[in-house]
Amino acid sequence: MTSLWMQNGERPRFATLAGGLHVDVAIIGAGITGITAAVLLAERGKSVAVLEKETVGSGETGRTTAHITESLDARYHSIRRHFGLDGARVVAGAMHAAVEQVASFVDKLAIDCDFRRLPGYFYTEKRNRVADLKSEAASAKDAGLAASWTMDVPLPFLTRGGVRFEYQARFHPLRYLLGLASRVAASVYEHVHVLSVEQGDPCVLETSAGRVTAGAVFVATNAPINDILLHTRIAPYRTYAFAAPFAGPQPDGLFWDTAEPYHYTRWHGESIIVGGGDHKVGEGEGELAAGTAGDDRWSEILGYARERYGPLEPSHRWSGQIIEPADGLPYIGAASDHLYLATGYSGQGMSLGTAAGMLVADLIDGRSNEAAELFSLKRPPLGGVKELVTENLGFPRHFLLDRFHTDTNRTFDVKGGEGKIVSAGGRRLAVHRDDTGTLHALSPVCRHLGCDVAWNSAERTWDCPCHGSRYSIDGKVLNGPATEALERVAIDDPDQ
Ligand SMILES: Cc1cc2nc3c(=O)[nH]c(=O)nc-3n(C[C@H](O)[C@H](O)[C@H](O)COP(=O)(O)OP(=O)(O)OC[C@H]3O[C@@H](n4cnc5c(N)ncnc54)[C@H](O)[C@@H]3O)c2cc1C
Numbered sequence: 001m002t003s004l005w006m007q008n009g010e011r012p013r014f015a016t017l018a019g020g021l022h023v024d025v026a027i028i029g030a031g032i033t034g035i036t037a038a039v040l041l042a043e044r045g046k047s048v049a050v051l052e053k054e055t056v057g058s059g060e061t062g063r064t065t066a067h068i069t070e071s072l073d074a075r076y077h078s079i080r081r082h083f084g085l086d087g088a089r090v091v092a093g094a095m096h097a098a099v100e101q102v103a104s105f106v107d108k109l110a111i112d113c114d115f116r117r118l119p120g121y122f123y124t125e126k127r128n129r130v131a132d133l134k135s136e137a138a139s140a141k142d143a144g145l146a147a148s149w150t151m152d153v154p155l156p157f158l159t160r161g162g163v164r165f166e167y168q169a170r171f172h173p174l175r176y177l178l179g180l181a182s183r184v185a186a187s188v189y190e191h192v193h194v195l196s197v198e199q200g201d202p203c204v205l206e207t208s209a210g211r212v213t214a215g216a217v218f219v220a221t222n223a224p225i226n227d228i229l230l231h232t233r234i235a236p237y238r239t240y241a242f243a244a245p246f247a248g249p250q251p252d253g254l255f256w257d258t259a260e261p262y263h264y265t266r267w268h269g270e271s272i273i274v275g276g277g278d279h280k281v282g283e284g285e286g287e288l289a290a291g292t293a294g295d296d297r298w299s300e301i302l303g304y305a306r307e308r309y310g311p312l313e314p315s316h317r318w319s320g321q322i323i324e325p326a327d328g329l330p331y332i333g334a335a336s337d338h339l340y341l342a343t344g345y346s347g348q349g350m351s352l353g354t355a356a357g358m359l360v361a362d363l364i365d366g367r368s369n370e371a372a373e374l375f376s377l378k379r380p381p382l383g384g385v386k387e388l389v390t391e392n393l394g395f396p397r398h399f400l401l402d403r404f405h406t407d408t409n410r411t412f413d414v415k416g417g418e419g420k421i422v423s424a425g426g427r428r429l430a431v432h433r434d435d436t437g438t439l440h441a442l443s444p445v446c447r448h449l450g451c452d453v454a455w456n457s458a459e460r461t462w463d464c465p466c467h468g469s470r471y472s473i474d475g476k477v478l479n480g481p482a483t484e485a486l487e488r489v490a491i492d493d494p495d496q
């Protein structure tokens, strides 16, 4: 499942870690967050090392649909209600500055990434959502954005109007990221898995390629690998996308509807790109509301798109992880004296990842930044109760209940392509049978905090419902916060 962007192309030559490295700032993760911070810090004279367990852009930045926008999943009217008009203005200012930062990098560094300005439309097909959207248009405008209500949404089907955001943008995210990373190529280390971070003076990072010490560390891993407390305020979701050749006239814009979960649509080159189908990691793969047009998430978004844009045959389909914060705002800032992290971007990681790189670079450099307080990790939980109830009771529930659950005690019941929790030889195992009939058995106990993983049939992975760690059928970590693989278990297949 490779995204539209993940094609072989030119890549800068990155560095090789030989051990014994000391830098001013170690950055974990080479997505848009980590690379933005690295470039800004390097421009300010800091020595940096970006440590990436796979390759540059192999995380969510290589899977995004790359709407670069000031719009917010959390909605400006909600931010205003909870954080006041001043709060909404600070958030809008940070989003705007991030979009401009991307534009400025593209321009200054001549990054060839198909960057283009265009409007964004948050539209509805339903009459009963119009009042909400009008209120969002007013709140976004009051927050200082060039946003307005419009009945003129340039889509080839009936809408009831929407909020139009001016001067949004889109690009090819991997070409952008690699272009940016080439500025600091000598400081980017691929295939270096950070296994632990010890805060101190200096901070000590144990990695798969030896020890690295640093004056400060920025954890830019999308889901933080080192902060257990923060995981009570964020929730990981899967989201799905496809690209398909599109011959007709292309509407000029980025488009987001009001369905729940919502659909996001844009065009790139000769392709339409549609996304949606979000659900909490480890819960709800394959489960769809009655009346949806297929039997999995891609079928649902494809059905949605075909109804509106005509026959489409996907050339690419992929999925990825987004992190929802409980109160609608990202967490960006200091976790302790020399340790920084950023997470919780919802579906706005292009803008918020850039904003995070800017903010953390400022904090490390001792500069002021208007968004520092609002995005701080130390801000109190909103209202204290509601959001924690909605998102976080999942952890104790899964932790307590899942460990007694088994699907079967016969490996025979695990058919080709399936995964089940099997009770075998006196222990519970996560067992997958691949298409050749071979069994792959793992301990189901997640290496983060010990919840049980669940089978993801759409992607053939083992996903943890507690904080979103994901593992391959061989136990390898695909998504954190876990940093260690699931234990592999040798298993006989008496049923074969
Ligand atoms: C299908 C989809 C569509 C999306 N569409 C949009 C959109 O249109 N607009 C938008 O703004 N956002 C969108 N997003 C969200 C956006 O892509 C992400 O929020 C953003 O890319 C996150 O960037 P990041 O740099 O924080 O994380 P990532 O790009 O995930 O980078 C983190 C890196 O850390 C590395 N890493 C993790 N653990 C370790 C470790 N222990 N040691 C070393 N390295 C480690 C990972 O390998 C990864 O490369 C979408 C996401 C998905 C999945």
Ligand code: FES
Pocket: 446, 447, 448, 449, 450, 451, 464, 465, 466, 467, 468, 469, 480, 481, 482
């Ligand atoms: S991701 Fe936290 S317990 Fe699995």
